[in-house]
Amino acid sequence: MALWRRPRGTGEDPLDAALVDRVRAILALGGMAHADLPDGVQQVRLKVMEARAKEGGAPRDTAAWCAVVASNVAADWHRARRRRERLDERLIALRPWETVQRGGEEASALALTVAEGLEALPLEQRQVVVLRFYADLPLARIAEALEIPEGTVKSRLHTAMRVMRKRLRAEEVV
Incomplete structure (x- = not known):
């Protein structure tokens, strides 16, 4: 065989x-x-x-x-x-103890806030956040995949994280 x-x-x-x-x-x-x-x-x-x-x-x-x-x-x-x-x-560590009801389904407040925050980000920033934190790619690989300079990846990631932090604090999730 x-x-x-x-x-x-x-x-x-x-x-x-x-x-x-x-x-x-x-x-x-x-x-x-x-x-x-x-x-x-x-x-x-x-x-x-x-x-x-x-x-x-x-x-x-x-x-x-x-x-x-x-x-x-x-x-x-x-x-x-x-x-x-x-x-x-x-x-798994991101899973907070508090849960909320949304559309008949139980979901964590943090997960909902992060998902909504990601949806609100511009496409370019959302791409780098997902590739960095969900796919766990290094900055150089993200730059290569998106065909942009590594400095641009860093800038977009920094801006997106600042927006996400602000949103999480405003929602008092973290």
């Missing part, structure tokens, strides 16, 4: 079966979840194909190079998992 499919229009697979097994083992030893191993192997395969497409060609020792790339993929997987866990913890 193949865990991957060869892309159409390409020649042979850059990783032979033995190398795929070695990459899977390195990913597993790196702590990557079993369910995510096929995705990790695909990432390594993609890196090999990208390396071969560059001017320098394939690495001299593909097996050693794949081992290093697999280790890096496992480390990236852990970083992403920790980032998601921190985001979940922050969202």
Whole structure:
């Protein structure tokens, strides 16, 4: 049973079966979840194909190079998992004890005020707030994603946070 499919229009697979097994083992030893191993192997395969497409060609020792790339993929997987866990913890910590009724549903006063505050922000400011605090992206990645200078991201974020703080204080939620 193949865990991957060869892309159409390409020649042979850059990783032979033995190398795929070695990459899977390195990913597993790196702590990557079993369910995510096929995705990790695909990432390594993609890196090999990208390396071969560059001017320098394939690495001299593909097996050693794949081992290093697999280790890096496992480390990236852990970083992403920790980032998601921190985001979940922050969202849980925001849950205040007080709840209010709105439209027949129970919701926290803070959550309602934040949601309304986000809706009131201009689109440009709302984008940076959501990408920074909900997607947990660093400022450089936000700037890259929105194709704007990092200083503009900082400025928009600062302005949006000032407006949100003012709104939360006015509503006496915090």
